[in-house]
Amino acid sequence: xxxxxxxxxxxIKQILPxxxxxxxxxxxxxxxxxxIGVDATAKALHLSHAKNCMxxxxxRRLGHDVTILFGDFTARIxxxxxxxxARTALTKEQTKENAMYWVEQIRPLLNFEDxxxxxxxxxxxxxxxxxxxxxxxxxxxxxxxxxxxxxxxFQRRIKDGKPIFVHEFLYPFxxxxxxxxxxxxxxxxxxxxxxxxxxxxxxxxxxNNKEKFVVAVNLMENPKTGELMSxxxxxxxxxxxxxxxxxxxxxxxxxxxxxxxxICNTRIPLDQIxxxxxxxxxxxxxxxxxxxxxKIFYGEQESERAHKNFIDTFSNKSFPLxxxxxxxxxxxxxxxEIACLCIPTNSRxxxxxxxxxxxxxxxGDKVQIGKxxxxxxxxxx
Numbered sequence: 001x002x003x004x005x006x007x008x009x010x011x012i013k014q015i016l017p018x019x020x021x022x023x024x025x026x027x028x029x030x031x032x033x034x035x036i037g038v039d040a041t042a043k044a045l046h047l048s049h050a051k052n053c054m055x056x057x058x059x060r061r062l063g064h065d066v067t068i069l070f071g072d073f074t075a076r077i078x079x080x081x082x083x084x085x086a087r088t089a090l091t092k093e094q095t096k097e098n099a100m101y102w103v104e105q106i107r108p109l110l111n112f113e114d115x116x117x118x119x120x121x122x123x124x125x126x127x128x129x130x131x132x133x134x135x136x137x138x139x140x141x142x143x144x145x146x147x148x149x150x151x152x153x154f155q156r157r158i159k160d161g162k163p164i165f166v167h168e169f170l171y172p173f174x175x176x177x178x179x180x181x182x183x184x185x186x187x188x189x190x191x192x193x194x195x196x197x198x199x200x201x202x203x204x205x206x207x208n209n210k211e212k213f214v215v216a217v218n219l220m221e222n223p224k225t226g227e228l229m230s231x232x233x234x235x236x237x238x239x240x241x242x243x244x245x246x247x248x249x250x251x252x253x254x255x256x257x258x259x260x261x262x263i264c265n266t267r268i269p270l271d272q273i274x275x276x277x278x279x280x281x282x283x284x285x286x287x288x289x290x291x292x293x294x295k296i297f298y299g300e301q302e303s304e305r306a307h308k309n310f311i312d313t314f315s316n317k318s319f320p321l322x323x324x325x326x327x328x329x330x331x332x333x334x335x336x337e338i339a340c341l342c343i344p345t346n347s348r349x350x351x352x353x354x355x356x357x358x359x360x361x362x363x364g365d366k367v368q369i370g371k372x373x374x375x376x377x378x379x380x381x
Contacts, residue, residue: 001058001267003027009270010263011051013191016198016214025185025213026062032185034059035067037124037178039075040098041090044345045105046236047293048190048220048229051264053109055217056188060111060119064186067120068110069178070099073128077171092125099123101345105239108297127181128174139173142206143199148172151195176200179212186213220264224256237261240345242324243298245373247306250290251314252370255282258289266292313374319366323374326367331377335360342367342375 003026006012007019015022025032036052038045053068060066072095090098103121110119131139148154148169157164176199179187184204189197197214204212219228220236229236237249250261255278262273266289278285287307295303313320326342339351339360346354354360354369361368365377 001061003062006055006058011055011217012215013218014194014214014216016194016201016216017211022186022213022215031064032059033065033067033182034186034188035069035178035182035184036188037069037071037074037175038102039071040095040102041075042345042347043098043101044238044240045102046229046238047261047265048236049102050106050109050239051220052188052190052217053106054265054267057110057119059186060114060117063117065117065120066110067122067182067184068106069122069124069182070095070102071175071178072096072099072123073125074171074174077167077174096123101240122182124174124178124181128177131177139177139203140170142203143173172196172199173203176203179204180207183208183210184212185210186215188215188217190219191216192219218264220257220260222254222257223260224254238345239297241343241373243294243302243306244309244320244322246297247290247294247303247310248373250293251286251310253286255286258282258285261289261293265289265296268292320374323366323376325378326375327380328377329380331365331379335362338362338367338377339369342369342373 001009003023007015007023034056036056038049056066056068072092075090075095075098076092112119112121149158154164156162172195175196178184179200180203187197187200194214194216197216201212201214204210221228227235237246237253239246253261258278259273262268262276262285263270276285276288290310291303291307294306298306309320309322326338328338328341335355336348336352339354340346340348343351351360359370367373367375367377369375
């Protein structure tokens with residue numbers, strides 16, 4: 001894709017200081033440092049995360065230096081963005097373990113093996129863990145309490161009489177310092193991270209006397225319900241459980257999400273998408289988007305197999321013969337434990353919710369989780 005195709009596809013919502021300045025910078029042809037930061041607070045990631053990696057890869061293909069930064073330090077604090085209560089902080093071991101799951105899931109999206117210009121993986125604990133108290137005081141002195149209180153979620157908590165913890169107040173400084181430590185030119189982020197990214201822009205100017213562009217992308221919101229893909233809430237289309245599961249999850253999405261998935265998670269040209277009669281042919285459109293997305297992650301052959309499996313399973317009402325085998329200590333174990341063994345990338349809370357909703361159905365050694373997940377249990381010997 002060329003520069004204008006990336007900028008005008010409809011994924012990027014806001015560019016600061018401006019789209020015009022960013023485009024001009026890109027047209028200069030100089031190699032820029034891009035990064036996106038993620039706090040791996042769960043093992044699974046969803047298609048909104050995938051969309052961000054796809055854009056990052058497109059800038060890499062244009063010759064830029066790109067990095068996916070895992071917040072192994074910041075995840076231990078807990079990002080307050082758009083949260084009405086404090087997040088649960090993770091241990092360093094948990095964040096590293098989650099990050100490794102993420103890396104495997106995004107390998108089809110980002111080229112880490114390119115000999116001339118590979119994508120990079122970094123962890124912000126490498127520099128944030130080494131900050132001294134004096135370094136931190138210097139960092140915190142770059143902004144005021146009033147500036148931090150401008151955040152919408154803090155204003156909501158004050159209004160509702162809910163607490164704001166000091167560590168949440170400091171989170172934007174640490175995330176912002178990532179821009180300084182890596183000396184970046186561009187930060188890619190979700191629209192919910194603009195405040196933190198702008199703190200990083202200010203810090204980059206303060207410490208390195210360098211301008212940084214903030215490129216904010218959409219969060220793949222359902223246009224009818226306003227629901228977002230969220231790893232903390234377990235909503236959206238999640239990765240890491242195989243081609244059949246991914247295909248089925250996409251098919252389970254409401255019709256109003258079809259165009260959003262086509263724009264964000266495929267590279268079908270926009271003019272072709274506009275010509276599709278999605279309203280009158282939602283099933284065919286959904287099958288198309290499912291095939292395209294699964295092909296990106298698993299290849300064309302696996303995509304066609306997943307398509308056939310879906311038709312056989314849901315149209316012909318048959319249990320899939322190639323359902324993955326899950327080893328269990330006994331067939332007589334708690335449904336929650338079965339769900340956790342079948343979908344290990346889900347958090348225990350997500351699987352507990354599935355059980356509570358009646359989404360885990362067990363028939364002897366056959367298990368169906370939701371509308372899409374089929375597993376065959378086999379007792380360990």
